[in-house]
Amino acid sequence: MIEVTLIYGFVNSIILALIALGFSLTFGISGISNFAFGAFFVLAGYTVWILMHQLSLPFLPSIVLALIFTSVLGALLYRLVLLRIRGQVISEVIATFGVGLAILELFRYLGFTGFEYTLPVFTDGSIMIGETYIDHQRLWIVGIGIVLAVVLYFFTHHTKLGLAFRGIAQDERTALSLGINSDRIAGISVAFGSGLAALAAVVILPRGTISVNEGYDVLINAMAVCIVGGLGSTPGVVLASFLIGYAQMITDTISGPHWKMIVSLVAILLILVVKPSGLFGKQKELEERI
Amino acid sequence: MKERRKERIDRGIKARSDDIFALNSYREMLYVAVPPALPVIGLLILPLILPTYWQKVLISTCVFALLAMSWDFLVSVGMVSLGQALFFGIGGYLAGILDRYVGCPIWVTIPVATLVGGVICTIVLLPVLRLRGVYFAMVTLVIPLMMERIIEATGFLGGTEGLSGLKPFPNSWIEVYVIAIATLVALYSFRRLVTEDYGLVLQGIRDNDRAVMSGGINIYWMKAQALFISGCVGAFCGAYITHVYAFVGMPAFAMDFSILPIASAIVGGVGTFAGSLVGAFILVPLSEALRGIGGLRTVIYALCLVVFIVALPEGIFHYIQRKYQQFERWVDVDQ
Amino acid sequence: MAKIDNVTGDRAPLLSVRELSKSFGGVRAVVDVGFDLQEGELLGVIGPNGSGKTTLVNLITGFVSPDSGVVKYRGQTITGWMPYRIARLGIARTFQMAKPFGALPAFKNLIIPLFSPRVRSLAGGRFGDRDAVAKDLLEEVGFERESSVTFKAAGSLPHGYLKRLELAKCLALRADLIILDELFSGLSIAELAGILPVIEKLRFEGKTIIMIEHRLRELFRIADRVVVLNYGHLIADGKPAEVMEKDEVKKAYLGSE
Numbered sequence: 001m002i003e004v005t006l007i008y009g010f011v012n013s014i015i016l017a018l019i020a021l022g023f024s025l026t027f028g029i030s031g032i033s034n035f036a037f038g039a040f041f042v043l044a045g046y047t048v049w050i051l052m053h054q055l056s057l058p059f060l061p062s063i064v065l066a067l068i069f070t071s072v073l074g075a076l077l078y079r080l081v082l083l084r085i086r087g088q089v090i091s092e093v094i095a096t097f098g099v100g101l102a103i104l105e106l107f108r109y110l111g112f113t114g115f116e117y118t119l120p121v122f123t124d125g126s127i128m129i130g131e132t133y134i135d136h137q138r139l140w141i142v143g144i145g146i147v148l149a150v151v152l153y154f155f156t157h158h159t160k161l162g163l164a165f166r167g168i169a170q171d172e173r174t175a176l177s178l179g180i181n182s183d184r185i186a187g188i189s190v191a192f193g194s195g196l197a198a199l200a201a202v203v204i205l206p207r208g209t210i211s212v213n214e215g216y217d218v219l220i221n222a223m224a225v226c227i228v229g230g231l232g233s234t235p236g237v238v239l240a241s242f243l244i245g246y247a248q249m250i251t252d253t254i255s256g257p258h259w260k261m262i263v264s265l266v267a268i269l270l271i272l273v274v275k276p277s278g279l280f281g282k283q284k285e286l287e288e289r290i
Numbered sequence: 291m292k293e294r295r296k297e298r299i300d301r302g303i304k305a306r307s308d309d310i311f312a313l314n315s316y317r318e319m320l321y322v323a324v325p326p327a328l329p330v331i332g333l334l335i336l337p338l339i340l341p342t343y344w345q346k347v348l349i350s351t352c353v354f355a356l357l358a359m360s361w362d363f364l365v366s367v368g369m370v371s372l373g374q375a376l377f378f379g380i381g382g383y384l385a386g387i388l389d390r391y392v393g394c395p396i397w398v399t400i401p402v403a404t405l406v407g408g409v410i411c412t413i414v415l416l417p418v419l420r421l422r423g424v425y426f427a428m429v430t431l432v433i434p435l436m437m438e439r440i441i442e443a444t445g446f447l448g449g450t451e452g453l454s455g456l457k458p459f460p461n462s463w464i465e466v467y468v469i470a471i472a473t474l475v476a477l478y479s480f481r482r483l484v485t486e487d488y489g490l491v492l493q494g495i496r497d498n499d500r501a502v503m504s505g506g507i508n509i510y511w512m513k514a515q516a517l518f519i520s521g522c523v524g525a526f527c528g529a530y531i532t533h534v535y536a537f538v539g540m541p542a543f544a545m546d547f548s549i550l551p552i553a554s555a556i557v558g559g560v561g562t563f564a565g566s567l568v569g570a571f572i573l574v575p576l577s578e579a580l581r582g583i584g585g586l587r588t589v590i591y592a593l594c595l596v597v598f599i600v601a602l603p604e605g606i607f608h609y610i611q612r613k614y615q616q617f618e619r620w621v622d623v624d625q
Numbered sequence: 626m627a628k629i630d631n632v633t634g635d636r637a638p639l640l641s642v643r644e645l646s647k648s649f650g651g652v653r654a655v656v657d658v659g660f661d662l663q664e665g666e667l668l669g670v671i672g673p674n675g676s677g678k679t680t681l682v683n684l685i686t687g688f689v690s691p692d693s694g695v696v697k698y699r700g701q702t703i704t705g706w707m708p709y710r711i712a713r714l715g716i717a718r719t720f721q722m723a724k725p726f727g728a729l730p731a732f733k734n735l736i737i738p739l740f741s742p743r744v745r746s747l748a749g750g751r752f753g754d755r756d757a758v759a760k761d762l763l764e765e766v767g768f769e770r771e772s773s774v775t776f777k778a779a780g781s782l783p784h785g786y787l788k789r790l791e792l793a794k795c796l797a798l799r800a801d802l803i804i805l806d807e808l809f810s811g812l813s814i815a816e817l818a819g820i821l822p823v824i825e826k827l828r829f830e831g832k833t834i835i836m837i838e839h840r841l842r843e844l845f846r847i848a849d850r851v852v853v854l855n856y857g858h859l860i861a862d863g864k865p866a867e868v869m870e871k872d873e874v875k876k877a878y879l880g881s882e
Contacts, residue, residue: 258443507739
């Protein structure tokens with residue numbers, strides 16, 4: 001029992017991390033709100049499904065196309081919506097959330113609910129760790145998740161583009177004066193983040209069916225992890241994923257699956273009361289206090 | 291090089307009817323008096339002439355207008371809530387509880403639910419008051435979604451079935467006029483409040499909270515007050531609707547009650563309260579007319595929301611007001 | 626009023642700062658700063674850009690909590706208090722970037738301090754017309770009465786008037802300690818000449834004033850004492866002329882030879 005909780009808790013944590021890293025890239029690191037994130041997640045899943053089942057494309061190309069499609073959609077979102085309201089955080093939040101809502105409810109309206117909407121796993125089969133079965137997909141999740149976390153960390157700290165992402169969040173004017181084309185970088189950041197949402201979707205969704213409600217859950221979880229971990233800090237996101245991931249798994253074992261999301265909310269409220277800038281947050285005190 | 295520039299000038303009649311000069315002629319008095327009177331006349335007369343089905347639509351419209359106004363009020367303090375559904379749901383459930391488990395009559399449940407609902411919402415959101423607006427928006431987004439799940443998970447308060455068989459209103463006239471009058475009271479109270487010093491201080495908090503703090507004002511206390519007021523209005527709506535449908539359930543926390551008020555306010559014009567009314571009067575009947583397409587309505591509200599935020603942030607009411615008070619013309623400008 | 630502290634008759638300082646320190650991440654903004662301020666003094670705070678002057682003010686007025694150190698006002702420890710509580714004790718400050726409420730007329734801008742509980746209690750509960758009080762205050766700082774400038778939207782006020790508005794806000798709070806962050810910056814000689822008498826009048830009324838300034842010549846004419854900050858450290862404390870003679874101060878401003 002404990003072993004199962006430990007192992008599946010680990011997997012759950014990585015799942016959260018996968019989701020949160022994409023959200024963190026745009027919101028935490030670049031400072032742009034993209035609350036259509038959850039919608040993009042679900043959208044990517046349905047895109048792959050449609051490509052495979054209605055256009056009969058094989059799996060791998062479908063994934064690649066879906067990744068590209070979602071990234072392009074993210075860039076479009078920036079160009080058409082965010083660009084006009086850059087800097088007004090609240091408007092960004094409302095507008096992107098509106099877009100996400102529209103996308104999700106559109107899928108619901110078009111009838112994309114039901115058990116036939118599943119994505120295939122990467123490889124079939126399972127292995128034993130100790131006395132617990134782990135299916136391959138979960139191993140893929142863990143592997144890709146860890147790789148992504150490491151890559152993202154290096155990206156944001158050691159590459160020009162990554163540093164540009166951080167630059168526009170910290171001080172846009174300075175970034176501009178240093179020759180960083182803030183709008184272009186921001187657009188790329190949103191596109192990247194959306195692409196990461198798609199990546200997460202493709203890896204995570206094969207576990208079960210694609211559902212519209214998962215879009216909201218994804219957004220909530222991503223927010224929770226980023227807030228708890230500290231906006232802008234990749235190590236923070238990872239740590240928070242584990243804290244919340246295990247908390248969710250333990251609650252699930254004790255009280256059942258309904259309480260998983262409630263754990264996220266409690267985590268948000270707790271951290272906002274105790275240390276609002278998050279575990280590893282580097283916000284300046286003046287900003288966060290008021 | 292000659293260029294053209296748009297120039298806006300107050301209309302003659304506006305200039306003539308400013309302040310006490312309105313008493314000059316009947317025409318000018320009408321110019322000033324008609325706009326504020328329109329909602330009053332409209333909301334008091336419409337219930338009399340509308341068929342029953344559209345009366346229900348009117349009720350819906352007023353409820354959403356009230357929610358939109360309470361949202362608008364919070365925005366004027368700098369708090370943007372993505373979860374008016376929270377206030378609505380808490381008010382609704384409180385009324386349901388008072389009715390079902392305590393047996394109170396309607397004229398007790400609604401006021402109590404309003405006030406207690408306001409208090410509860412303020413307390414729940416207290417931790418977030420100290421933080422930047424984004425956190426407030428995020429938390430208000432998340433909490434109603436949580437409430438749905440908690441109720442589903444625990445089965446409390448009727449669980450997924452909800453509480454039904456609650457007391458309805460004694461007759462449909464009272465039903466309609468309660469909400470119509472509440473809407474009017476809210477409209478004029480809010481408009482007055484934001485122009486009074488109290489309202490200006492609240493807006494000061496939005497514009498420059500450090501300056502307000504250094505002026506010796508406890509901004510958190512004031513924000514809590516604003517939250518209480520908005521919470522009460524939202525809770526009132528929830529309690530009211532509970533008795534209209536004699537039922538309260540998980541849908542009380544539905545996203546609709548968060549999004550449609552925001553859409554109404556933005557479409558109608560943020561900051562004017564009358565805009566919230568206008569927006570609601572456009573969007574709600576529209577959605578009723580489109581009832582056939584079910585879930586697509588939410589998609590349409592959401593899209594309206596986005597379009598207006600991005601392209602027409604001014605809102606309809608501001609536009610109308612501008613046209614009413616000023617006229618525009620192109621003038622040549624020498625460079 | 627001033628307290629007689631001990632047998633020798635020394636008065637307890639109005640404001641006392643000890644070992645105040647604050648770091649932001651890796652940047653040590655204020656390091657071990659300490660000084661006393663007597664009632665009625667006008668203290669200048671000077672130093673090169675980035676030396677921590679504004680952070681020091683933020684620490685004193687509660688906008689930033691210090692990592693260590695103590696701030697006492699009239700003997701009461703106010704370290705880490707919320708800004709509005711400190712303001713209610715009678716400490717007012719201006720902000721370097723003066724952001725008035727642009728859409729409101731100038732006199733309406735004073736409504737914030739006039740609305741605060743401190744003013745209400747000092748006036749014995751409700752007092753009459755806040756607007757009238759506001760207009761009087763504006764006149765005190767040099768807004769000509771009966772001229773349109775009092776009613777102009779604050780966002781369109783000329784720079785000199787903006788600064789005076791900031792000053793008026795401190796007066797509206799009925800503050801005993803007024804901290805001015807670069808009041809003189811951007812003022813022309815004429816505007817300066819207009820605002821100096823206001824400060825003189827405040828001193829005459831017994832107010833204690835701290836002024837952060839870059840315009841040393843004007844500051845030295847009115848300051849009793851000056852403290853110099855450099856990279857967060859307090860490197861000098863004394864009369865203006867003495868302080869400017871010190872080597873450390875010269876090095877701080879001009880760079881080492």
